Amino acid sequence: MALLLRELEYVRPDSLEDAVRLLSELPDAGLLAGGQSLINVLKMRIGGYSTLIDISRLRELKAIEVGEKSLRVGAGVTYDELMHSMEVSLHRPTLVDVVGRIADPQVRNRGTLGGNCCYNDPTCHLPPILTAIGTVFEARGSHGTRMIPASEFFVSYYQTSLGPGEMLVALHVPKLKSRSGDGFVPLSVGGTDVLNIIAGAATVTLAEEGGIEEVVIVVTGASERPIRLESVEEGLKGTAGQPDDADRAFSLLDLALLDPPDDVHASAEYRRDMVPVFTRRALEQAMKNARRGIHD
Amino acid sequence: MSQTLTEDKVSIKTWSGQSIPRKEDGRLVKGQGRFADDIRRHHEAHVYLLRSPYGHARIRAVDVSAAEAAPGVIATLTGAEVHFLQKPFMQIAPLPGGYIEDYCLAVDKVRFMGEPVVAVLAETAEAARDAADLVEVDYEPLPALITGEDALKDDGPVLHGKVGSNVVWHGLYDWGSIDEAKRKADKIVKIDRLHFHRFTSTPIECNAAVVEYYPGSEEYTIWCNNTMPQFAAMFMGPALGIPTDRMHFITQDIGGSFGNKITNYVYIAICAILAKKSGRPVRWTEYRTDHILGGSHGNERTFLDIEVPVKNDGTILGIDARAIDDCGAYPRYEPLGSVIWSQVVPGAYQFRNVRVDYTQVVTNKCPVGPNRGYSRLQHLWMLERVIDIVAHELNLDAVAIRKQNYIQPEQMPYETPNGCVYDSGDYPRCLDLALDLIHYDHWRQRQRELSGTGKLIGIGIGSTLDSGTNNFGQARIINHDLPFSGNGEVSNVKLDLYGEVVVTIGTTPQGQGHETTAAQVVADLLGLHPDQVRVLIGHDNGRNVYTGFSGTYASQFAVTGLGAVRGAALKLKNEIELLAAGIFGAAPDAIELVDGTARVKGKAEMAIPFIGLANIVFANNATIPDGLDVSLNCTYTYRPSFKIPDVERKFGNLTLTYATQIHACVIEVDEATGETKILEYGAADDSGTLIHPQIVEGQVHGAAGLGIGAALYEALEYDAEGQMISPNFYAYKAVTAVDVPMIKTAAIESPSPFSPNGAKGMGEGGGAPLHAICSALQDVMYQRTRAIVSDSYNPAERVYRLLRQSETANRGVHVIENRA
């Protein structure tokens, strides 16, 4: 490993249309956005691409638009741009908090939402929270546009459901409903949010009387992809979300769902043990945020 | 800094002792420092090293033909060629450990992942890197040896066949009478196993070198960041057949070392061979992954069968233990660590009966090298673990047992059981200061209040000594035939042609502020402002100011470096006084030096500026007063007073000074996850007389930061096949600004009676945070499962396991009542 990349070709198309065309035409071409993961892959000289299509300046990928039910966030929006988006802090504030934790200012100034999602490293911040809040991914290829729900987008380690020649152009993030809240709590190596051993994400909508109406709980780091803890969600629905409700619900956690990796950062066993801890913390944070919404 | 002129007299406080702005800072904050990788030579070529992907494998064949045919490639170098061109590097170990053959490239086998196998030299770094991808190496993987304990098993692999085993060195250290101590004890506390893990200070600047060969004079010019260049020359010279005077080492700014850059001579040797082979200046840039894989690691040490005889009142009578030190695949600086630990045999404590059965072994891991706190921190950590475990098992207070067993200030200077002399210090007072820094009483109270609430607070103490200025005679305890002893550093202080004051030192500073502190010392002696003193950057043997020991390591600059500077400045002062006295017809003791002028005391008109003195000596020497032999160019070698140790008894004074660092901390452990959060951190240090308090405090901070990282986040780990699983900063979690708390400091000054200026070497920190954090974790465990904190590395997962250890599990600690 060194700061010496293999010889490669570079092209910076002026439009999204050109980018999509080049992606389908050029053999072994890859998209370069913020590069905060891809450049490291290139340094390692494992895999990588022989041609890079630089999409980091495409204005079409930078827009944040507010729709009726959701925000359309361009895939090329950087973490830093997202952190400073009034629209996002108004309509899905948790995203501002989550990206504000990613790595460090330097990475946030370059790294993009699309890059984070397409890289789909199990230690990344965005896949679990985007899955929990029901994000839909807008992909464009030579055959047109396709909408992919998060539950289908993240396939496995470093794999998404994007097909050859297809690129992620935007994320459709549902606006936070009333009486709702999100939570995101990672166990990160050394507390620096560069690598998450486990990340729990949750979103909750409360009924008017305060009980749990809807809940989604997601964990990453416990399997090849973000997984939903549906049995726990079922156990929580209709309850008041008090600690003993959570105790009962989490006792329903299906540990067989989990197939965590075993690596230098943590053993599979520890990761498995941490799943209920961090998903529950995420749930508690979501509940707190949802209740705050009620009091507002 | 105040300077008061009263009539004809200048009264000035000394510059020594003041925290003046560092001279180094001006260039470093502007990006004008010159580091090894900043060197560019006309027509330079670039080397890339292809490294072993295996921990242990036989090299069946190497094919460089495709690489040599690649565009831009100038030359390649393989182990087969090296086998011809190089003799194995000198081994410090006696036979049979000394049979180990260490070459700059792997010759027949690779013995650690990352070991360089082929060097490719090309017109550009990119071309060298690209061509390395075309080299074909046929490996036959061999079983790997990963732990020190496995290295001693009869049926495992042997790394270096000629040695016959994996033992580099074995020795029994036995002082006092541990058997008698065991008979006299009320109890014997037995600890089965303590493990000190492998980590590295890993400076942010990796290794780098540019080597240029001049055939006309058969001389090599070596720009590099080696921090002990003449030691490197002693290794490279015989191996490469180069007289040491033909190796011109130049170091300038060095981006940290912490000892890690002492052994990079192996890589410099590759560059030297290629420079001669190609006739081109050879530039080598090491990257982080290379550095972590193949730079130098800290020693990993396992302590087994520890037995501690104690009295019921907590008096510790001695320690009996086995130690297995794992030095990785090649010893290099080792097995010096196998004796260096014995500079601090009893740590800060009074017990006098010690037996350590010490073995150093090779494994299929990166070679170790000195690493901040080198070899002492492992031992001091073990002692501090013992103190805490004994305290808890006997229901004694952790503070009281320390104070009771500490060597007391009135006992100083104190001779240890192995003949080392602790020069000065007040350990109980340092402990009190450290406890005040962390609000000890408050947190003990909080701890009791929180008991049973699920919030886990732990309080820990780490007592360490920072031994400085080695007596290299201790190497003879390892190998009786080694012709090493004493220590020393050289400085030259001169006037230049127009009277400029210029200081040269043999050292290789890496942030310790040598230019500043040397200028303070010289300014005081020559009546100058430190700004008027220029200190040359780095080590350059072309300046002819060095000994074989020159460099910056083992906490000695304040003693050896400044001792040499002081001696040279005094010689220059003496010459200036003689010359001025001759000019004015005055007695030398009537001359005073004030603001760059030599003058007769009380006679303002009888004064000559340094430029005038320089002119007389360098360009106008027919005017030198008759009979005067002055050069205004004065060199002095400082040699501490050392004797050769008694190698049979392993007894003698191994180090000149002993700085104290007592650290204390308060932690909170998340019971659900095992994560440790540091709530308070305090370090009290006693480094003797302070030349520049801010620099000393900075060293304390730095040692604390690295130690906290090592205790909680940083480990160099290998899997069973010898694959390194932490080869970069993704996996080697170097501590960041959000991982460390504000470290509070307090200092006392117990001047060393043995050093020229009362200062002590410092900067190692003795690994104190490892001790303090483990101590605090132990404090937590005794509130829960009573699990023993037996490893120096405690990431969240390990703490989580300890918190869940079954209460009926074998904790690895046994208290035996002595019925004798």
Next chain:
Amino acid sequence: MTEPAKSKTIRVTVDGIEYTRDVEARTLLVRFIREALNHTGTHFGCDTGHCGSCSVIVDGKVVKSCMVLAVQADGADIETVEGLANPDGSLHPIQQAFSQYHALQCGFCTPGVLMAAKYLLETNPHPNEEEIRRGIKGNLCRCTGYVNIVRAIQSLANEEEVRV
């Protein structure tokens, strides 16, 4: 540019001086700055974008120059440590504070830390201790335990008027 190529002519401004250079597409910005322009004040200390020694400010945003291709910086205005001081050589307040508070020892990580600190204070003139630590967490220092780096930045954060 719409055709892929292995190299490209780029124009960048570094510390106020404009350069036009041919550069291979694979060249990282840090190597362009250090090797092509010979501005060795910007360092590198790792190969994975963790150490932050190579931090520079590109069009007002601090980035790690080992995580950006030089061709991506075409047209950019780049500030490095070498442009921090005033033209007369006097130090920038951040440089001064680092010296005053002994926030550097070996000085190797310092160029990157200074650029991160400058960016931090530009975007948040009065950071508290936690914000300072989070602001420099992309920069590794092995000498200082970060104590005096944080103090040096605090000394500027506490001023009523921060001019950076």
